[in-house]
Amino acid sequence: MQQLVLASGNAGKIRELSAMLAPIGIEVLPQTAFRIPDVEETGLSFVENAILKARHAAKLTGLPALADDSGLEVDALNGAPGIYSARYAGEPSNDKANNDKLLAEMNAVEDSKRGARFCCVLALVRHADDATPLIAEGYWRGRILREPQGQNGFGYDPLFFVPERGCASAELNKEEKAALSHRGQALRELLRRLPEKLPITR
Ligand SMILES: O=c1nc[nH]c2c1ncn2[C@H]1C[C@H](O)[C@@H](COP(=O)(O)OP(=O)(O)OP(=O)(O)O)O1
Numbered sequence: 076m077q078q079l080v081l082a083s084g085n086a087g088k089i090r091e092l093s094a095m096l097a098p099i100g101i102e103v104l105p106q107t108a109f110r111i112p113d114v115e116e117t118g119l120s121f122v123e124n125a126i127l128k129a130r131h132a133a134k135l136t137g138l139p140a141l142a143d144d145s146g147l148e149v150d151a152l153n154g155a156p157g158i159y160s161a162r163y164a165g166e167p168s169n170d171k172a173n174n175d176k177l178l179a180e181m182n183a184v185e186d187s188k189r190g191a192r193f194c195c196v197l198a199l200v201r202h203a204d205d206a207t208p209l210i211a212e213g214y215w216r217g218r219i220l221r222e223p224q225g226q227n228g229f230g231y232d233p234l235f236f237v238p239e240r241g242c243a244s245a246e247l248n249k250e251e252k253a254a255l256s257h258r259g260q261a262l263r264e265l266l267r268r269l270p271e272k273l274p275i276t277r
């Protein structure tokens with residue numbers, strides 16, 4: 076596969092996925108480079124939204140497309156914000172407002188009940204009407220902190236405590252995060268299974 080359009084407008088995801096794919100010779104072109112607007116995420120699951128975003132980018136570029144739909148599921152909030160993570164505090168999406176809202180919702184939740192997981196679903200379509208998209212998922216369990224910690228990453232990283240490392244996700248560098256994260260796990264699974272889908276033909 077020579078070129079792949081990355082069907083995301085999220086700079087943090089683009090940074091992480093490009094860094095993970097570059098070493099294996101896959102050139103990732105963010106959809107922003109084609110001035111592709113965000114598509115409305117009308118699905119009720121990460122899988123549906125990932126496929127929808129991938130098809131949209133493939134359709135507008137004529138290239139194979141990889142999409143990432145991801146979010147944070149918090150135990151004490153019955154899985155919220157989930158697929159609505161990016162728009163938790165309203166639209167347009169704003170990481171700071173989302174984090175503030177999460178802290179407020181979790182204010183009365185005691186330490187032993189602050190479990191959560193990040194979810195990532197990746198969808199790779201070879202063309203816009205690909206009937207066999209390659210889907211891979213990854214999950215990362217942690218806990219919701221009581222105040223933001225760290226400057227790295229994006230989204231909810233400053234509020235996500237990583238038990239394996241004893242720090243917030245936003246305190247990990249990008250290699251450390253990729254080794255553990257929902258996105259790193261999903262991408263490794265996708266790459267393991269990529270041969271099933273080759274060659275890329277219509
Ligand atoms: O590793 C992560 N570290 C911190 N936060 C994260 C992570 N992974 C997903 N998240 C949060 C960010 C956003 O609030 C939502 C994704 O929403 P999601 O719709 O998939 O992405 P988005 O709208 O930002 O960009 P796009 O749809 O163009 O790919 O979950």
Ligand SMILES: [Mg+2]
Nearest residue numbers: 113116144161
């Ligand atoms: Mg989105």
